[in-house]
Amino acid sequence: MSAKPMYKLAKLSGLNVLRNKRRSILTIIIIIVSFSVLSVFAGYINSQRTSWREIMIHNDYGHIQIFNKDYFEDDNTSLEHVISQAEFEAVSDILNNIKNIQYFTPRLNISGLIGNENSTKIFIGSARSSTEEEKLFYFSPVKDGEYLTDEQPYGILVGFKLSERLKVNIGDQVMIMANSSQGSIEAIQARIIGLLRTYSPLDEMAVHLRLEDVQDLILTKSYHNIVLLLDSYDSITEIKEILELQFARHKLPLVVKDFEQNATFFVQVVEMYESYFNISLIVLSILIIFSLINTIFMSITDRTKEFSTMKTIGINNRTIFVSIIFEGIFIALIGIVFGLILAYFLQIGINSFNLTLPPPPGSEERIPFMTVFDLLINLKIAGFFIFTAILASIFPAYSVIKMNILKGLHND
Amino acid sequence: MNILIKDLHKSYQINNKIKQIVLKGLNLEIKQGEFCAIIGPSGSGKTTLLNLLGCIDRPDAGRIYFDQQEITELREKQLIQIRRNKIGYIFQFFNLIPTLTALENAQMPFWYARNKEHSKFNDNLSRLYKEIGIDDLKSRYPKQLSGGQQQRVAIARALANFPEFVLADEPTGNLDSVNTKEIMELMKQESKSLKASFLVATHDFSLLNYFDKVITLKDGVIDSISLNN
Numbered sequence: 001m002s003a004k005p006m007y008k009l010a011k012l013s014g015l016n017v018l019r020n021k022r023r024s025i026l027t028i029i030i031i032i033v034s035f036s037v038l039s040v041f042a043g044y045i046n047s048q049r050t051s052w053r054e055i056m057i058h059n060d061y062g063h064i065q066i067f068n069k070d071y072f073e074d075d076n077t078s079l080e081h082v083i084s085q086a087e088f089e090a091v092s093d094i095l096n097n098i099k100n101i102q103y104f105t106p107r108l109n110i111s112g113l114i115g116n117e118n119s120t121k122i123f124i125g126s127a128r129s130s131t132e133e134e135k136l137f138y139f140s141p142v143k144d145g146e147y148l149t150d151e152q153p154y155g156i157l158v159g160f161k162l163s164e165r166l167k168v169n170i171g172d173q174v175m176i177m178a179n180s181s182q183g184s185i186e187a188i189q190a191r192i193i194g195l196l197r198t199y200s201p202l203d204e205m206a207v208h209l210r211l212e213d214v215q216d217l218i219l220t221k222s223y224h225n226i227v228l229l230l231d232s233y234d235s236i237t238e239i240k241e242i243l244e245l246q247f248a249r250h251k252l253p254l255v256v257k258d259f260e261q262n263a264t265f266f267v268q269v270v271e272m273y274e275s276y277f278n279i280s281l282i283v284l285s286i287l288i289i290f291s292l293i294n295t296i297f298m299s300i301t302d303r304t305k306e307f308s309t310m311k312t313i314g315i316n317n318r319t320i321f322v323s324i325i326f327e328g329i330f331i332a333l334i335g336i337v338f339g340l341i342l343a344y345f346l347q348i349g350i351n352s353f354n355l356t357l358p359p360p361p362g363s364e365e366r367i368p369f370m371t372v373f374d375l376l377i378n379l380k381i382a383g384f385f386i387f388t389a390i391l392a393s394i395f396p397a398y399s400v401i402k403m404n405i406l407k408g409l410h411n412d
Numbered sequence: 413m414n415i416l417i418k419d420l421h422k423s424y425q426i427n428n429k430i431k432q433i434v435l436k437g438l439n440l441e442i443k444q445g446e447f448c449a450i451i452g453p454s455g456s457g458k459t460t461l462l463n464l465l466g467c468i469d470r471p472d473a474g475r476i477y478f479d480q481q482e483i484t485e486l487r488e489k490q491l492i493q494i495r496r497n498k499i500g501y502i503f504q505f506f507n508l509i510p511t512l513t514a515l516e517n518a519q520m521p522f523w524y525a526r527n528k529e530h531s532k533f534n535d536n537l538s539r540l541y542k543e544i545g546i547d548d549l550k551s552r553y554p555k556q557l558s559g560g561q562q563q564r565v566a567i568a569r570a571l572a573n574f575p576e577f578v579l580a581d582e583p584t585g586n587l588d589s590v591n592t593k594e595i596m597e598l599m600k601q602e603s604k605s606l607k608a609s610f611l612v613a614t615h616d617f618s619l620l621n622y623f624d625k626v627i628t629l630k631d632g633v634i635d636s637i638s639l640n641n
Contacts, residue, residue, distance in 0.1 A: 005523040008516065015511035309507040312468050313521045313569065314496025316489075405468045409507075 009319065013326030017334070020299045024331055027288070027295045031335025031385060032342060034284040038381050039343030040350065041280060043371030045273045050372060052266065053233070053259070058138035061262050062104075062227035063236050066091060066243070069253045071224065077109045079181045082222035087252055091226060094246045100235040103135040106223035108214050112178030114158070114166065114207060121165055123158070123176075125207040127214035136229055141208075145170040145194030148210050155193035156213075159206035163195055170194065176209070180219040188217050233259075281381070285388045292328055292392035300324065300396050307400050308408025321397045328393030329386055336382045343378065347371040413478055413498065413576035413609055415442040415465065420474035422460050434460045436632035437474070442625075444576075447603045447610045449620055452629035458613040459581055461629070465611065466501055466579045467491040478577065496521055500570030500608070502580035502599075506562040508554040508569075514561075515541075515550035518569040537572045544568055544598060560591030567595070571602050578603070580612040584619065596622045 017024050057063055070081035083091070088106055095104050108127035113120050133140060133147040140147060143160045156176070158168070168174060170192050177187045190213070196206050215221060230239055236258045243256045260267050300307065310320055356366035422435040434457045442448055450458050463469040464476065467483060476483050483494060495501075508517045515537075522533040541547040544564045554562055563583060570578055580599065584592035600622050603610045612623070620626050621640065628635040 008520075008523055012509070012511055019511055305507065306509055309503070309509070310520070311492075312466065312495065312501050312507075314492055314499075315520065316492050316496075319523075406463060409468075409503075 005319075009323050010326055010330075013323050014330050016299065016303075016323075017327050017330045020295075020302075023295050023298055024334075027291045027331055028335045028338070030291050031288055031332060032339040034288060035336055035339025035381060035385065036343040036346055038277070038281060038284060039339065039373075039378050040346055040371055041277055042377045042381065043343075043347050043373050044369065045270075045277055046374050046377060047370040047372040048273065049270050051370070052269075053263075055138055056263055056266055057233070057259055058136055058229070059141060061259055062136070063230040063233065063259055064228040064240060064243070065257050065262050066226040066228070066254050067224070067257065069255045071255070076224065077111045079218070079220060079222065082220070082224055083226065083254065085221040087254065088223055088226065090250060090252060091247075091254065094243070094250070095226075095228065098239060098242060100231045100239055101228055102231055103131075103229040104226055105129045105132055105136070106211065106226050108211060108218075108220075108222070109224045110178050110209070110214050110218065112176060114162070114174050114176050116166065116168060116172070116174050119166055121162060122205060123162065123207045124202065124205045125176075125178075125209050125214070127209045127211045129211050136227070141196050141198060143195045143197040145192070147194060148208060149193075150210070152191070152193055153210065154188060154190045154213055155210070156190045157194040157196045157208040158192055159203040160195040160197055161203040162205055162207070163192070165204065168192055176207075176217065178218055180217070181222075182219055184219075186217050186219065188213065281384060285384065288332075288385065288388050289392040292331060292389055293395055295331065296324065296328060296393055296396040297399075299327070300400055304400075304403060304408040307403060308405045311405050312409065317401045321401055324397035324400060325390055325393045328389040332385050332389030336385055340378055340382070344373060347373045414444050415440075415577060415609060415611075416475075416477040417441070417461075417465075418475045418477075420461075420464065420476065421472045422457070422464060422469070423472055434632055435464075435471070435474075438629075438633055440627065440634060442577075442609050442611060444609055445603065445607045446624050447600055447622070448612065448625040448627060449623040450611055450613045450627045450629060451615070451617070451620070452635070456629040457632045458629055462579045462581050462611065462613055465577070466499055467495050497573065498576045500573075500575035500578040502563075502566055502570045502578065502583045504582035504585040506554070506559070506566045506586075508562055508565060510554050513551050513553055514546065514557065514565045517554070517565055518572050521569065522573050533573050536574060537568060540568045540571055540602075543601075560587055560594070563587060563591070563595055564598070567598060567602070571606060571608075574606060575608050578608050578610045580610065582613055582615065584614070584616065592616070592619070 066083070068081040068083055074080050083106070095101050105128065110125040110127055112123060114123040115121060128148060130148040130150050142157065145157065147157065148155065163169060166174070172192050174190055174192060175187055176190050177185055180186045190209070196208060197203060198206055230236065240256050240258055247254045247256070307320055350369060350371050355369040357369050359366050417438060417440040420435050420438040423431050423433040426432050438457070438461065450461065452458055460469070464471055471484055474484070478494065478498065483491070486494070509520065512520065518537055522530060541550060544567065546561055546564045546568070549557060549561055554565070557565065583599070584595050587595060596619055599610060599612070602608070624640055626638045626640070628637070
């Protein structure tokens with residue numbers, strides 16, 4: 001079909017939609033509301049995904065982490081498969097020459113016992129450089145006190161719930177015991193300089209320690225992983241590829257994992273949100289399908305004589321079919337355009353009112369209800385709605401094709 | 413186009429029980445360029461015959477030939493081609509598409525014609541609009557036109573693609589006497605100019621003088637055929 005008749009057909013369909021204003025309006029309103037709801041929902045997911053992703057990247061995960069290639073075969077505190085000092089230095093040379101890398105830092109995992117004269121508890125520790133607070137963190141995980149500092153050797157931070165369980169506070173001395181790389185049990189006397197809040201069950205077991213202190217304690221110069229902060233999230237794929245190439249070239253037995261590979265819980269939460277979104281999309285699409293079928297059916301019932309006339313004068317079934325499909329698309333397009341406008345201003349409104357949602361379990365702070373308007377997501381919703389409209393128009397269009405010409409001609 | 417009808421039968425089922433026989437072995441010939449009327453009481457089968465000849469219904473038995481081509485056994489796709497390329501249809505109630513302008517209504521049947529044919533049809537349409545006297549009404553919508561003007565547009569639509577056979581079902585049934593006279597003269601004139609055969613169903617005996625041939629139907633068969641000099 002060439003452009004000219006297509007344009008005329010589109011015009012005919014458009015005018016038919018406008019001709020049945022009252023009938024079309026109800027469906028258009030349903031599409032506007034559905035579109036706006038989905039757009040705001042998508043904007044909320046987008047906002048949550050982006051903000052939580054950045055918080056997690058900057059407070060713990062980094063954009064990329066480097067591990068010994070066999071690291072994941074053992075538990076994460078095993079000293080079997082670690083990054084040696086020599087490997088770390090080789091990696092550092094590579095990382096220092098990549099301009100998209102803003103910061104990198106090694107870490108060491110540790111677990112053992114923490115206690116004082118009153119009680120002893122199991123802890124899960126992370127040995128870190130004191131520079132992380134300045135270079136990595138968006139929001140400090142420190143609830144009270146201060147973060148690790150080289151000025152306070154053997155200064156540690158404990159999860160605020162762990163401090164409650166141990167009945168200790170900032171300034172108190174605690175004993176830390178762990179298995180060394182030699183198999184012996186070693187202990188150090190540490191002083192609590194801060195309390196951590198991780199917004200997770202780890203608050204009952206988490207301990208942050210200085211990297212050097214832990215290396216002394218467990219008699220190793222190795223690391224479990226190296227955390228990289230890049231200039232942006234979009235650089236991950238490129239940098240990951242470069243690192244994999246470099247490690248292969250230098251025969252370094254290391255693997256590179258990106259944020260989504262490390263933060264599996266985050267990915268699962270995002271997928272859960274996205275499945276809610278998809279379910280909403282399907283439910284609203286079904287609503288639109290039924291509404292559109294009803295609107296178009298009522299419209300074509302009124303116009304059976306017109307369709308019969310068109311068939312009588314030699315207009316083929318395909319043309320009539322396409323004209324009805326166009327009507328569905330027109331209704332959807334009108335709804336989408338107004339829905340897009342409404343969604344845009346709705347999201348501006350939501351963001352300017354500083355609305356909040358109830359706090360998640362284990363937290364007392366309400367979550368800000370923010371949305372990020374993403375044109376691409378809105379275009380995807382629009383595309384899905386147009387597909388829905390086409391789907392909804394097929395059945396009425398098919399019934400017109402099958403309609404008896406004579407019955408239609410005598411229908412007033 | 414020469415039209416030949418042989419032993420045409422058509423019946424309709426009413427309420428799935430009663431079978432109403434409308435045409436009972438009708439035979440008829442219409443020669444190229446003939447301007448024919450078909451008359452007869454209600455229920456005599458005029459509209460049924462027009463529907464069968466217009467390829468919008470199929471007979472129970474019998475044959476219809478357009479020139480040498482037998483059309484009763486053709487597939488729907490081929491019938492659409494015939495309806496579009498060879499037949500013009502004029503309705504009593506004009507049957508214009510209300511969302512299209514007068515010009516678009518007449519252009520619609522050849523929206524999908526090839527470019528060369530398109531310009532040929534458009535030229536013919538321009539001529540028709542001038543001759544019919546609706547050239548200044550092209551951009552108006554049907555509701556902005558009088559009954560006579562609407563029927564003129566419908567005639568232009570029926571004749572735009574040089575039909576060889578034009579069927580008109582009570583084309584003046586909804587018009588006043590002045591418009592009736594004008595429409596009849598117009599159809600007669602176009603019949604000559606296009607050399608198209610016309611078959612016009614009418615109840616109005618005062619119009620019979622316009623026709624070359626008057627066919628009277630009675631009880632589903634031809635009762636008489638009279639020729640006007």
